[in-house]
Amino acid sequence: MTYEEMQAKLKSRLKPGRYVHSLGVAETAVFLAERFQADVEKARIAGxxxxxxxxxxxxxxxxxxxxxxxxxxxxxxxxxxxxHAYIGA
Structure with a gap:
């Protein structure tokens, strides 16, 4: 599944505010991954x-x-x- 497909599926399942929150967490995860030389794509998906x-x-x-x-x-x-953390995993 592509990142865009994940976004679309998540958007269809979550309330709008929770979805926007998740997009923000993804952006923050990318920032932190770049800063600490971690896998940016994995961080983006996890966020x-x-x-x-x-x-x-x-x-x-x-x-x-x-x-x-x-x-x-x-x-x-x-x-x-x-x-929700265990179920999401």
């Missing part, structure tokens, strides 16, 4: 997709994690929002 699972409401995150076989600890049960 863009870091919130790709934020479209799930909090009450649905536990069920989605179970469906995907993701381990859920006490902290995640108390604060399901944290599961």
């Amino acid at each position: 863009l997709l870091h919130d790709c699972a934020r479209q799930y409401p909090n009450e649905q995150l536990i069920a989605e994690a179970v469906r995907r076989g993701i381990r859920i600890g006490q902290v995640e049960r108390a604060m399901p929002l944290l599961l």
Whole structure:
């Protein structure tokens, strides 16, 4: 999948404000990668997709994690929002 295809898919799934946030994180990731001689393209993709699972409401995150076989600890049960990182990965 190209970066542009990832952008389009993400835009269709996230609220507009969250999508704009993800674009900004992608730009910041590129800046940091250039500064610290890291892989710019990997950083750009990671920045863009870091919130790709934020479209799930909090009450649905536990069920989605179970469906995907993701381990859920006490902290995640108390604060399901944290599961978006694991589900997104």
